[in-house]
Amino acid sequence: MIDLEGPDPLYQQLAAILRGRIESGELQPNRPIPSVAQLQQEYGLARGTVLHAVEMLKEEGLVRVVKGRGTFVVSQ
């Protein structure tokens, strides 16, 4: 999954992985993606790193973040 040795920043790698999971349909529109805590565990990353990755997806318009509820895949 995540290549700790590779040249790419971990947050970029995670963002790419999540993009793939969205585009493959595994993560569906209007459904939540795993929480920051879950992604942290799942990929063995720090909270800040996960937040950075999600921030990128948000800026790309791929997800919509709702404080206190979760991060959702944008429909379209």
Place this chain on the structure above:
Amino acid sequence: MIDLEGPDPLYQQLAAILRGRIESGELQPNRPIPSVAQLQQEYGLARGTVLHAVEMLKEEGLVRVVKGRGTFVVSQ
């Protein structure tokens, strides 16, 4: 009480304090410890920090957490 300047994380300091209050008998078996909100006020900590400390005591088996009711000292 809590040493804001010290090297130890605040949640570890609070966990240690609560451990002491349990072992001294101030907090008794099958009786609730102060609520998260009370501990927050009492020690001037954020909610997340208090939850982190309680989480540690739970993992140690010192307390039993009941959602909607409170956190209780385990008997024995």
Place this chain on the structure above:
DNA sequence: GCCCATTTGTACGTATGTATG
């Protein structure tokens, strides 16, 4: 059953300090 207060659970946002390359 319904509302309400209390309490714990979960979740995101932000900031800071430290360490590494």
Place this chain on the structure above:
DNA sequence: GCATACATACGTACAAATGGG
């Protein structure tokens, strides 16, 4: 100096369970 990464901490918000009236 800067980017990356981790750990800690505070703040805020929404959810769920419990119990009393």
